[in-house]
Amino acid sequence: MTVPMLDSAARHGRAGGLGRGRAPGTFGELLQGILGPGTDFLVTFPVDLYVEAAFEPDPQLDQVIVSPPHKIKSQRLAMRILEHYGVHGGGWLMLNSALPEGKGMASSTADLVATGRAVDAAFRLKLPNRLLQRLMAEIEPSDGVMHAGITAFFHREVRLHRKLGVLPQLTIAGIDDGDLVDTVEFNKSRKPIPAHWAARYTELLDQLTAAVRGGDTAAVGDVATASARLFQTFNPKPHLAAVEEICRRVGGLGTVVGHSGTCLGILLARHDHDHGPKLAMALRELDELGRPLIVCRSTSRT
Numbered sequence: 145m146t147v148p149m150l151d152s153a154a155r156h157g158r159a160g161g162l163g164r165g166r167a168p169g170t171f172g173e174l175l176q177g178i179l180g181p182g183t184d185f186l187v188t189f190p191v192d193l194y195v196e197a198a199f200e201p202d203p204q205l206d207q208v209i210v211s212p213p214h215k216i217k218s219q220r221l222a223m224r225i226l227e228h229y230g231v232h233g234g235g236w237l238m239l240n241s242a243l244p245e246g247k248g249m250a251s252s253t254a255d256l257v258a259t260g261r262a263v264d265a266a267f268r269l270k271l272p273n274r275l276l277q278r279l280m281a282e283i284e285p286s287d288g289v290m291h292a293g294i295t296a297f298f299h300r301e302v303r304l305h306r307k308l309g310v311l312p313q314l315t316i317a318g319i320d321d322g323d324l325v326d327t328v329e330f331n332k333s334r335k336p337i338p339a340h341w342a343a344r345y346t347e348l349l350d351q352l353t354a355a356v357r358g359g360d361t362a363a364v365g366d367v368a369t370a371s372a373r374l375f376q377t378f379n380p381k382p383h384l385a386a387v388e389e390i391c392r393r394v395g396g397l398g399t400v401v402g403h404s405g406t407c408l409g410i411l412l413a414r415h416d417h418d419h420g421p422k423l424a425m426a427l428r429e430l431d432e433l434g435r436p437l438i439v440c441r442s443t444s445r446t
Contacts, residue, residue, distance in 0.1 A: 163265030164261075168191060171409055171438070189294065192445075210222075315423055316439065320436040341374070427439070
């Protein structure tokens with residue numbers, strides 16, 4: 145493979161300027177399962193909580209220094225991008241996240257995508273998503289938030305399966321239903337989804353694809369609820385039944401969960417003329433469960 149190269153000044157770290165990037169997190173997934181043996185997939189659900197990154201090249205450094213210092217995965221990705229493009233020197237990487245970690249909201253993936261975009265902007269690399277995905281795959285399984293809208297994504301392979309499109313904006317009234325979950329370790333240790341479930345997940349993906357492309361938010365809610373119930377076998381949410389009942393009482397579209405995390409919420413259509421009262425009622429009743437509340441909105445932006 146031919147590696148694209150920068151000019152001599154850029155390779156020695158003198159041509160780069162301050163670069164900024166950002167990426168959305170998710171509120172779990174609208175659907176997660178398998179399409180066959182070894183074909184784990186998820187359907188992204190981007191929300192308006194973002195990671196913002198800034199990268200400042202420094203030719204005097206031989207590494208990337210990251211803040212906060214525990215964001216080692218982002219540091220590794222920045223170094224890999226510089227190596228790939230033949231950039232000498234290091235730099236300063238700063239991350240600011242609105243996403244809680246270990247909750248199934250794609251905080252780690254958003255860190256990586258925002259990092260990639262910040263390094264890209266610093267050197268005007270025009271970093272393609274295909275390359276970004278390949279470099280991210282060397283680090284960990286990842287969500288598909290580098291793509292705009294809702295996508296079906298092979299998260300273990302870090303590879304796009306299908307673009308579904310965008311939906312009318314939804315509000316999520318949710319809770320944090322547990323302790324921290326290490327997504328990488330969870331996916332390594334959980335028991336595999338039975339192969340005979342693949343037909344059901346394929347059916348749900350086809351239903352969801354049609355629902356998103358048709359703007360049918362009620363059908364989206366039905367698929368998300370079905371996926372949440374199916375995944376109780378692998379990562380049970382203690383309050384799923386209670387949240388489903390609240391969803392029914394307020395007239396929500398359905399429930400959505402972080403399949404490998406702890407977030408759990410109710411989907412509400414923003415265009416519903418009763419959106420405000422429904423949201424207020426949902427939050428009051430969710431608050432009675434004694435778990436931290438989470439409120440956010442879906443987004444089609446990257």
